[in-house]
Amino acid sequence: MSAQDIQAIPVAGALGAEISGVDLSKDLDNASFDAIHQALLDHCVIFFKDQDISPEQQLGFAKRFGGIHHHPYMQGMPDHPDIFEILKTETDPHNFGGVWHVDQMFTPKPNMGTILYAKEVPDAGGDTLFANMYAAYDALSEPMKSMLSGLKVLCVGDRPGKKSRKERYKALNGVKMNDEDLGVRSSEHPLIRTHPETGRKSLFIGSHVETIAGMTKEESDPILDFLRKHAVKPEFTCRFHWDKGSMAMWDNRCTQHNAIDDYAGQRRRMHRITVSGDTPF
Secondary structure, eight states, X not given: OOGGGOEEEESSSSSOEEEESOOTTSOOOHHHHHHHHXXXXXXXXXXXOSOOOOHHHHHHXXXXXXXXXXXXXXXXXXXXXXXXXEXXXXXXXXXXXXSSBOTTTTSSSOOSEEEEEEEEOOSSOOOXXXXXXXXHHHTSOHHHHHHHTTOEEEEESSOTTSOOHHHHHHTSTBOOBOSSOOOOOEEEEESEXXXXXXXXXXXXXXXXEEEETTSOHHHHHHXXXXXXXXXXXXXXXXXXXXXXXXXXXXXXXXXXXXXXXXXXXXXXXXXXXXXXXXXXX
């Protein structure tokens, strides 16, 4: 395996590419890793098929991109605390992550990227949708871009007065919770984010966004309602079908994703690692 063997084959016009010529059970030389890293920057989400890797190998790949970001609510696997397992059992009434969102957007330093590896998949269903937030920003009119420039949004993990996220997660048989309450509830971030590596601007929006900082709810809601719908228009999206051994990595700095809950009565088991990020600007 060498960098010359690696190809990034687009899966949709908006974002996403399948990476061929890579066996992630083997060590990547620097040139091969650089090619994969560039593909992530170019395509926002990258997909690997037919991989047979151990938790240690998945973790080793993740650490090439940076440190490991720990979820403030979720518990890692007993033997691999940097990895947490997402399991929907046959009896779970709903899935984990079944809404358009950015992973841990409510933390002061949201994670840079997520790496998800399929261990068990349903016979059909369980796909994941991705949306390109560069494209969503670029499609806005210049007056709208000007109005949104400089605004910040309040991103929340738990909403006061509603059942806590921790309580909702506990209802899922396949999700393990931290016993410790880490107290991470909300952060303010720019609504228009600049990617620290590409320098491109994107919308930074998802289900964790509660309101525009400094605005009343009546002022903020119509703007956010428009942006939420705009950001996930079909022309900004791609859809990935999981097989056992598939792995995806997406850049949380310029994407949203949504795990489709359409496989009632079947199992879906995934291993997830998130890579540490920085303070959005």
